Amino acid sequence: MNLDxxxxxxxxxxxxxxxxxxxxxxxxxPTDPLVSVLLPAFNEQQNVVPMLETLHTLFTGLxxxxxxxxxDDGSRDATVEKVSSVMNRLPVVLIQLSRNFGKEVALSAGIxxxxxxxxxxxxxxxxxxxxxxP
Numbered sequence: 527m528n529l530d531x532x533x534x535x536x537x538x539x540x541x542x543x544x545x546x547x548x549x550x551x552x553x554x555x556p557t558d559p560l561v562s563v564l565l566p567a568f569n570e571q572q573n574v575v576p577m578l579e580t581l582h583t584l585f586t587g588l589x590x591x592x593x594x595x596x597x598d599d600g601s602r603d604a605t606v607e608k609v610s611s612v613m614n615r616l617p618v619v620l621i622q623l624s625r626n627f628g629k630e631v632a633l634s635a636g637i638x639x640x641x642x643x644x645x646x647x648x649x650x651x652x653x654x655x656x657x658x659x660p
Contacts, residue, residue, distance in 0.1 A: 556643050558591060559590075559591070559642070559643035559644055560591045560592065560593065560641060560642040560643050560644075561585065561590055561591065561592045561593075561642050561643070561644055561645075561646060561660075562592070562593050562595060562636075562640035562641060562642030562644070562645045562646070563581055563585075563592060563593070563594050563595065563645075563646045563648060563659065564595050564597065564633060564636035564637065564640065564645055564646065564647045564648070565577065565578075565594065565595065565596045565597065565636075565648060565649070565650050566597045566599055566629050566632035566633055566636065566647075566649065566650070567596050567597065567598050567599060567601060567605050567609075567632075567650045568598075568599040568600065568601055568605075568626060568629075568632075569601045569602060569603045569605060570601065570603075570605050570650040570651060571601070571603040571604040571605045571607075571608050573650045573651050573652060574596060574605055574608050574609055574650050575608050575609070575611070575612055576652075577648075577650045577651075577652065577656060578594050578596070578609070578612055578616055578618060579612070579616070580656045580657075581594055581648075581656050581659065582594065582616050582617070584656060584657060584659065584660050585660055588660050590660060592617060592642075593617050593618075593619060593640070593641060593642060594616060594617055594618045594619070595618075595619045595621060595636045595639060595640060596609045596618060596619070596620050596621070596650075597621045597623065597632040597633070597635050597636045598620065598621065598622045598623060599623050599626050599627060599628070599629070599631075599632040600623050600624065600625040600626035600627070606620065606622060619639065621635050621636060621639055623635060633647060646659055
C-alpha cells in the first residue's frame with residue numbers, strides 16, 4: 527500500500543503556516559500576564575485557606591499578578607465559609623456548584639470564569655506542591 531501523496535498535492539513542510547502562527551502568538555504575549563489559578567474543592571475545609579495563602583504568598587513574592595478561583599463542587603463541610611473568610615484580603619473568586627458534579631465539571635466552570643492570560647490547575651489538598659506552580 528502506497529501512502530504517499532500524489533505529486534499534484536501540496537505537502538506540508540517544517541516551514542508551514544502553523545510554525546509561523548506559533549511564532550506570531552509568542553510575539554503577542556503580555557509582558558505582565560494575569561495568572562488564573564483554578565482550585566477545584568470538595569470538602570476541603572482543612573486545606574483550602576492554607577493553600578490560598580501559600581499560593582498568594584508565592585505569586586506576590588514573585589511580583590506576579592494572579593487570581594485564585596476556588597470552585598466548590600457541592601461541599602458539605604465548611605469549605606465555602608472558609609473561602610469566604612479570606613476573600614477580603616486575598617484575590618479570591620468563589621464559584622459554587624449546586625451539587626457535586628465532579629472535578630472535570632468544576633474545572634470547566636473555573637475555566638469559563640477565569641480572566642487570566644494563563645490558567646494553572648491545582649488541587650486544594652496539597653497533593654501537588656504549590657511552590658512548583660509559579
